[in-house]
Amino acid sequence: MAYKALYRKYRPGTFDEVVGQKSVVTTLLNAVENNKLAHAYLFCGPRGTGKTTVAKLLAKTINCTSDGKRPCGECANCREIQESTYPDVIELDAATNNGVDEVREIIEKVKYAPLNGKYKVYIIDEVHMMTSSAFNALLKTLEEPPEYCIFILATTEPHKVLPTIISRCQRFDFKKIDHAVIEGRLREIRDREKINCDEEAIRLIAELADGGMRDALSILDQCIAYARDDITAAKVGEVYGVASLSEKLEMFDLIGKQDARSLVDKVNEISGRGLDIQRLTMDLLNIAKDALIYSYCRDSGALSTLNEEQAKTMTVRFTSARLLSFIDCLVDAQSRYRDASNSLNYFEVALLRMMDGEENKSVPEPVSTATVQTAPAEKETPVSVPEEPVRDPQYVEYSDERLYDILKAANKAIKEEDRAAIAAVMFADLPFEESRLAELIKGADIMASSPQNVILVVDDRLKANTVNEKNNKKKAEELFAGCFGSPKDFYAITRDQQAYMINYFKAHKNQPEKPAEAAPAETEPEPVSSDEKLVSLFGKDGFDIVEE
Numbered sequence: 085m086a087y088k089a090l091y092r093k094y095r096p097g098t099f100d101e102v103v104g105q106k107s108v109v110t111t112l113l114n115a116v117e118n119n120k121l122a123h124a125y126l127f128c129g130p131r132g133t134g135k136t137t138v139a140k141l142l143a144k145t146i147n148c149t150s151d152g153k154r155p156c157g158e159c160a161n162c163r164e165i166q167e168s169t170y171p172d173v174i175e176l177d178a179a180t181n182n183g184v185d186e187v188r189e190i191i192e193k194v195k196y197a198p199l200n201g202k203y204k205v206y207i208i209d210e211v212h213m214m215t216s217s218a219f220n221a222l223l224k225t226l227e228e229p230p231e232y233c234i235f236i237l238a239t240t241e242p243h244k245v246l247p248t249i250i251s252r253c254q255r256f257d258f259k260k261i262d263h264a265v266i267e268g269r270l271r272e273i274r275d276r277e278k279i280n281c282d283e284e285a286i287r288l289i290a291e292l293a294d295g296g297m298r299d300a301l302s303i304l305d306q307c308i309a310y311a312r313d314d315i316t317a318a319k320v321g322e323v324y325g326v327a328s329l330s331e332k333l334e335m336f337d338l339i340g341k342q343d344a345r346s347l348v349d350k351v352n353e354i355s356g357r358g359l360d361i362q363r364l365t366m367d368l369l370n371i372a373k374d375a376l377i378y379s380y381c382r383d384s385g386a387l388s389t390l391n392e393e394q395a396k397t398m399t400v401r402f403t404s405a406r407l408l409s410f411i412d413c414l415v416d417a418q419s420r421y422r423d424a425s426n427s428l429n430y431f432e433v434a435l436l437r438m439m440d441g442e443e444n445k446s447v448p449e450p451v452s453t454a455t456v457q458t459a460p461a462e463k464e465t466p467v468s469v470p471e472e473p474v475r476d477p478q479y480v481e482y483s484d485e486r487l488y489d490i491l492k493a494a495n496k497a498i499k500e501e502d503r504a505a506i507a508a509v510m511f512a513d514l515p516f517e518e519s520r521l522a523e524l525i526k527g528a529d530i531m532a533s534s535p536q537n538v539i540l541v542v543d544d545r546l547k548a549n550t551v552n553e554k555n556n557k558k559k560a561e562e563l564f565a566g567c568f569g570s571p572k573d574f575y576a577i578t579r580d581q582q583a584y585m586i587n588y589f590k591a592h593k594n595q596p597e598k599p600a601e602a603a604p605a606e607t608e609p610e611p612v613s614s615d616e617k618l619v620s621l622f623g624k625d626g627f628d629i630v631e632e
């Protein structure tokens with residue numbers, strides 16, 4: 085028998101087997117049970133979290149001919165849907181077929197009743213990739229679909245789907261699946277497949293999969309292909325160019341022993357495997373953080389990366405002050421990566437500074453890009469730091485107070501308007517740089533909109549700097565001026581900054597207003613409670629308002 089990929093072999097055949105999406109599954113099953121199916125669903129969520137799997141399960145359930153539990157997985161309809169040969173379940177991947185012709189073709193066929201079952205189900209994956217004319221063609225059908233038609237649109241990027249489409253769909257948000265849940269599933273499969281895969285490897289695979297079950301199983305598959313029957317974290321690391329936990333702990337060990345030579349060798353060895361330095365920095369940071377937390381609370385439940393034994397070893401070896409200085413060094417390195425062409429050098433400097441910690445109790449002053457270049461030489465360390473030109477920062481930086489003021493003037497209605505307006509702008513024939521900027525802004529999330537400002541949220545510092553670069557800011561204002569009533573100022577922050585600002589906002593919201601000379605708030609419509617304001621700005625799930 086041909087080898088079947090694990091994620092196919094272990095794809096859930098019933099709703100019971102779907103893991104990590106309880107609320108979605110419950111709501112859908114209730115709808116089926118009570119005959120309250122919608123005509124259009126929008127499944128949003130990160131890749132590999134089960135959107136198309138659940139779409140197919142729903143298609144099976146409503147077309148299954150069994151009298152017992154549905155989907156039965158055995159009747160002709162169930163089997164054909166599983167094999168994608170069922171004529172009334174039409175799957176379309178908008179990432180590859182995003183043209184108006186394909187959508188037209190689909191729409192042509194909507195008028196024909198289903199051949200075999202009760203329902204015709206259209207599953208359109210990556211729906212945000214459709215061209216706008218294809219979107220418009222789809223929109224017409226969504227307005228008045230025939231009784232027997234159900235559309236399931238799936239997307240990893242809901243903010244790129246036209247609001248007019250979204251408003252016609254019942255929306256479900258698929259969440260990233262917990263590491264623990266993925267680990268559990270991996271163990272189950274390991275046992276059923278009778279393969280050797282140690283616990284550390286399982287943890288590493290779950291970590292790499294980052295909330296996607298499909299990715300987790302694909303990674304396991306690749307590791308089996310590479311390491312056959314003996315999967316260890318080191319081998320997973322070899323396949324994926326990441327360091328295993330024991331390798332990372334070894335680095336701390338070498339730091340403790342002040343063995344610079346071996347440490348640099350180790351870094352070179354793992355970076356030779358194509359390892360991602362930024363990721364490794366983050367991993368070391370998490371280890372130091374875990375150890376620090378453990379040193380304060382001695383509670384293994386608070387650990388996210390280490391087990392209790394490992395945390396204990398770390399705290400025996402390093403004082404909490406030392407762990408804190410590790411965190412400082414690593415955070416400092418992270419902040420330098422954004423402008424560095426070669427992060428490896430900064431990473432090595434950070435490790436050497438960590439090694440230096442014992443004698444050098446005082447935490448060094450934050451250093452500028454210019455001074456860090458001289459730091460390694462003073463300590464006669466074996467690395468050289470690249471000659472980065474000292475750049476005059478050309479990007480605008482807003483203070484916390486400034487962002488706070490914008491948040492105060494913002495509200496949800498403006499945000500929705502802005503989001504729709506930005507999504508609707510089409511650009512043709514822009515020069516490369518400008519079209520890149522426009523795409524970046526269109527692809528960003530909006531944290532908040534006020535009458536004059538839009539705060540965007542982007543994935544990384546580099547993107548934020550691109551938007552906040554002085555000339556780009558001006559350009560962006562011009563590019564999008566036409567879509568707003570009056571030009572608006574764009575300012576981008578990273579997700580970390582967003583989390584920080586939400587806390588900042590929460591912390592300051594209850595403080596009394598500055599009296600007298602402070603500019604009067606512009607037409608505050610009605611006094612709203614701070615919590616209402618927070619919800620309207622960030623959404624209920626944006627953060628935890630209810631403390632209980």
Ligand SMILES: [Zn+2]
Nearest residue numbers: 148156159162
């Ligand atoms: Zn069936």
